[in-house]
Amino acid sequence: MNFDKILQKPFLISVFVFNIILFGVIVFLLGYVQNLLDSDSRNNLEEIVSQNKNVITSKLLLDLNRLDIISNKISDGLKNKNITKEAELNKFLEDYSKNSIDDSLFLANKDGIAYVEKRIPIDISGRRYFKLAIDGISNISERTISRINGEYIFVGSVPLYYDNKIIGTIQKIYTEKQMNELFAASLFSSKGYMYVINSEGYIILHTKHINCALKSDNYFRDVYEYGNAEAVRKMKEDIKANKSGFMENVVNGEKTFSAYTPIEQVHDWYLVTSVPTDVIAENGNVVMKIFYMVMVALVLIFLVSICYFAWNKRRQKRTLEKIAFVDNVTGGNTYNKFLVDVQELLNKSTDKQFYVLNFDVDNFKYINNFYGFACGDKILRQIYNSVNSWMQPG
Template sequence: MSKRLSRVALIALILLLFIAVFFLMRYVQNLLYSDVRINLTEVVTQNKDVVTSKLKVEVNNLDNVSKQLTDRLSQEGSADGNALKSAFLSYIRENPDPDLFIADGAGNAYFTDGSSVSVAGRKYFRLALEGVQNISDKTISRITGEEMFAISVPMYFKNQIIGTIQKQYTPEEMYNLCSLSLFSDQGSMYIINSQGYILIGSEQEEYNKESDNYFRSLYQKGNQEASRKLEQGIKNEQAGFMETTEDGERIFSAYTPVEEIHDWYLISSIPTSAVSPNANMVVKMFYVILCVVVGVLGVIMFVFLAYKNRQQANLRRIAFVDTVTGGNTFNKFTVDLQAALAANPEHPGYLMTFDVDNFKYVNNYYGFDVGDKILRHIYDKMAEQMKPGESLARISGDHFIVLLQEAAPERLNGMLKASMENDQGVMLYYTAGVYEIADPDESISLMVDKASAAAQVNKGMMRKEIAFYSVQFDEQMIESEQLKRSVEQALTNDEIVPFFQPKVNINTREIVGAEVLARWITREGRLRSPAEFIPLCEKTGLITELDMIIFEKTLAFLRMNLDEKVPCVPISINFSRLHLLDDGFFDKITRRIHQYNIPPELIEIELTESAIFDNHEIISEFTNQLHQYGLQISMDDFGSGYSSLNMLKDIPIDVLKIDRAFLEETSDSKKQRVILSAIAHMAKRLDIRVVVEGVETIENVNLMKEFGCYIAQGYYFAKPMDEESFGKIYKEGIL
């Protein structure tokens, strides 16, 4: 009897043990999945904020265009269909954007190419006409027949909605706006509408609104309850979490409305294989162990708790460890920044963004393996220089972000220069901008945008300082962007033309050469000063296109005179230092010279003294190429800043252009004369021709004669003149 009771007791104990183990394991699994839910929800919320911020910027930009158009209508005093169309076309001429179009209150849409269709039946138009800024579902353009998305905002005139303005985006452009790396690309992301149709997906595939339905896809894969739950949650505009299975694998998903974007919902998913790849195996192992050895229950609980921590660390690693540098991801940086701002609101610090100039060239030329090594090296070297309370992350590509407690320019330049030095033998340059955090409660994405906006000020410049953000940046950026668009339009409209200033032999007044200069003559006939647009072109990189346009027009001028049997003399052409970064620069100019069949001795390539000094090794090789082809090289502005006799020794310059500062009156004219005499004598001994710039008076001419300088360029003989005026004296050959 006692044995029977013992057996019953043993069986009961075993059953109780199995029941306890079963509920214990379910409890532990729920703890694991609860942590997954919390972490996934946090990541999805952050991603949603990023997507919302990027889309809101596009909506706000379009709203600003709407306000500019209505301002024009206010000036005209009319808002009928013709006035609206006229204001739109006028704006487009000044700010070309082929993706913009407007619609009047009746739904008549007008496009930049002059075409028009009715969009009265389009949902995005009707919503905007009701005062709702919105982004459409994917639809078909009635002009091109291609798929597109449209952002639509209302246009107000005297507090009345008179029409709408839209900007269209290709599916690829909208994907680039909304896509984010999720769990090191092991997860997936979808944006759907309230009916469940997929608008954008992380696979960047083409989705058919009529067939690709997320609700239906879940249902067909056996997740009927999850499909109903998701559909109900989206119907109620709620955020939530769900678990599904696909091909036998468990999937965690979080969904949330995209705030301020009408009828858009973000769904982010990750498979259990990415979060806890060994969970099932570990659970089974513990079942066996607990069934065999009851006494190790405490050990098992300890192992489970350890496994829970490992899984949480694994999830954090996937979300917060950058796969290229091994350092922080931007998500991790965001979390650390929020903690730092909360801990020290009185001194929130500085945000610095920086990137490597022309890093695409490094990847293309050296390969992605070398590119990744350089990115890891930059991260490690920068991290070595961090102080307590500072943090660093790679945003994407070659873009980095740093939280700093102290941001003296000397320190930042030193940190960046040290980070750019590498063992791969690659010369790197950086562009950086700094934003001093004024309000700890400010949106992090806005802080990053401000630091990036400061960095853009120096983008494309060879020698640059770190730019610090100020409130004037927004106005300056708007003004600079408008001028940039005007210059781009001027280049397109052939408004940039060559002016020529003769170089004259002061003894015979013969024209021995000329310098070609860029001038901007607007369609209205107004001559705009080079000071208005040349610095901007240098900063934005447009200078390379401008130089090549002037170069080609000069070649055409020479070709015309050669065909007319005019005895031509050399013309010097200015080129920006930015051309020296282009390995194909020499081939480009020689190809055009050959195309126009111009004798090389009639072309003189003119570079500034600072450009030659900054690119000593490149210039040395470049000069040898020019001489082998028969071209000449001229050093402009000699003596204005970087003069180096050693540089003249190493680089065979053909022409030395003495800066006008040597002709100006000084307190010690004796020293001035000694220096000018020495330069003239040195150039003669080196077989370098000397041209004196800025010759404006007879005293300047007499000073030149005194020291044996015979070629002058300046207002005393002739101002820069248009091609027609110069052509006449060029043929005569004398002033």
């Protein structure tokens, strides 16, 4: 009935509004929890990058310190021989290189003339690692091509002092394999991977990983091609300011977290560590799944409760209507139901006239007295069914 529908509207509106509020709260909670997990993952990754940098830096500095020790020994040897002339100094450096049992070590004078493998003199004055060392900066070079065998190598270089002056440099050659082993690290069950890049983004080293199958030799260019131009811009700004940073990226369809930091002890090198988000936040993902399951369970419980409440309310309404509007003897309408139906009919049809037919059964009480109430009720039902069969719709 219209009256009943009107009564139901506030309830339906309340349920609808409550559902919207509940949905909004769930979405907010899910977003909040996800942000907490992402923040925790970011902090973990940045801490791991810092630890990796410290380990790698320690290894690099250990090798450079070894070169410094050799450099100090050579300086002591020069002092013992009391060499002062430049020609004598150069001859000493040449002889030392030729007599060295370690083929990976070679010396160069201040003019950049060095004796490397097979002790052939070559000019390294144009090499960046030599220029930095001759200026007093110990360093390890970027990947370069050997003039001897054409293979990729790295060169560690430190200044050589005598009488408080730099008279040359001492170098150690690292093969690409040796340098990769130096940087080898197991990250998140081998699912993480690392790059070493310079300030211009060119890749110096990288771990062996499927996601390191590079499109180019420049990390900036690769990230840009993955569609993350904003991350490239921020990364360039951070590197220019010699700052650490963090970015999210999508590599081969997989969302990753990447953190980068300068390796201060190695000139112009930066360490980039990348890890898939589902790996670094594995425990967090389990928590999120449990959270989703709990939320779904709560929503289902709420919906079932609402449905049960609505069903129970409807059942109670039908029970009350039956008590008020259904005659318990004939199963037909009561007088109260008649009044409600008449009122609705008059409200709908104000331009029509209606008539009321009323009749009674004379001396009906004698039937109840002589034959009993069960017989009387049966006769009343028969009368009701007969009259009801004559009725037309409306």
